[in-house]
Amino acid sequence: MKICFLPDNLCTKPQRSGQSLLEISLAAGVDHTHACGGVGKCSTCRVMVLEGAERLLARNPTEQALAQRLGFGPEIRLACQTVPQGDLTLRRLVIDDEDLEILHFRLTASALPKIGVEKELAILFVDLRNFTPFSEALPAYDVMHLLERFFFLCGQQVKQAGGWIDNYMGDGFLALFDGENPKQKCQKALAAAQGVLAAMPGFNHYLAKVAPQFLKLGIGVHYGHLIQGEIGAGEQMREIVIGDAVNTASRIESATKVLGRPLLVSEEVREHLGPEFRFERVGEVTLKGKQGLFPLFCPVE
Numbered sequence: 001m002k003i004c005f006l007p008d009n010l011c012t013k014p015q016r017s018g019q020s021l022l023e024i025s026l027a028a029g030v031d032h033t034h035a036c037g038g039v040g041k042c043s044t045c046r047v048m049v050l051e052g053a054e055r056l057l058a059r060n061p062t063e064q065a066l067a068q069r070l071g072f073g074p075e076i077r078l079a080c081q082t083v084p085q086g087d088l089t090l091r092r093l094v095i096d097d098e099d100l101e102i103l104h105f106r107l108t109a110s111a112l113p114k115i116g117v118e119k120e121l122a123i124l125f126v127d128l129r130n131f132t133p134f135s136e137a138l139p140a141y142d143v144m145h146l147l148e149r150f151f152f153l154c155g156q157q158v159k160q161a162g163g164w165i166d167n168y169m170g171d172g173f174l175a176l177f178d179g180e181n182p183k184q185k186c187q188k189a190l191a192a193a194q195g196v197l198a199a200m201p202g203f204n205h206y207l208a209k210v211a212p213q214f215l216k217l218g219i220g221v222h223y224g225h226l227i228q229g230e231i232g233a234g235e236q237m238r239e240i241v242i243g244d245a246v247n248t249a250s251r252i253e254s255a256t257k258v259l260g261r262p263l264l265v266s267e268e269v270r271e272h273l274g275p276e277f278r279f280e281r282v283g284e285v286t287l288k289g290k291q292g293l294f295p296l297f298c299p300v301e
């Protein structure tokens with residue numbers, strides 16, 4: 001049986017049967033962090049299984065309890081609680097004192113942050129056009145009140161469609177949509193986008209009471225892979241999503257200015273939605289930071 005540890009680039013084998021991964025690594029001289037002494041309490045011995053996961057037994061109750069509390073995915077195992085049954089390649093996840101400090105900070109926080117998870121979601125980017133120059137002439141109270149009202153109205157549409165607003169960015173926001181399959185996720189995002197657009201005349205009508213201005217929206221919808229997790233701890237903890245798909249959704253939203261349409265979706269969204277959803281191909285654009293031309297589409301009523 002061969003057990004390889006990264007980033008140590010060290011392969012070794014058990015000295016006796018029933019040895020845990022932690023015992024094996026320590027016996028081979030790996031500086032494997034194990035703050036609780038290997039009793040399944042601290043999680044600092046955590047490893048990511050890169051190869052051979054199918055040869056591992058299910059978690060024991062001690063590991064299961066901690067893994068559940070910390071939101072570990074199946075690929076993250078506690079080395080002190082895991083006994084290998086065959087060849088494995090693992091990466092230790094607590095490498096130095098800084099890793100240990102961050103972990104300690106997270107574990108002692110009142111609420112535990114979620115471990116990063118990879119997901120395929122539909123992504124909606126919404127931006128209120130020209131709000132900044134418009135807001136400069138308004139008292140701070142009105143600016144905040146109008147934004148609050150706009151976000152409230154959009155939040156209702158997003159929620160109704162089955163999504164959630166993940167992040168507010170000035171006068172725009174990012175919303176995400178999960179579901180049983182890609183089509184359902186895209187369907188929800190499109191419904192939210194159309195709901196937000198349909199609600200805009202009402203918002204502009206209200207706006208007219210405060211200032212003679214008609215505001216427009218830019219909305220981009222994309223589908224793809226992203227990483228969702230939390231950083232920070234305690235009151236500073238916040239959810240983040242990162243990934244190329246998020247950037248692409250933002251670029252699509254920006255392209256609405258160039259193409260003169262308030263709502264544009266990517267080819268991935270159009271394909272997932274299938275032929276019963278009708279779209280017009282509006283044009284092909286280069287998206288900042290990406291190579292090649294990207295066809296963009298807008299829904300046809």
Ligand code: FES
Binds near residue numbers: 035038
């Ligand atoms: S060493 Fe503490 S949980 Fe494994």
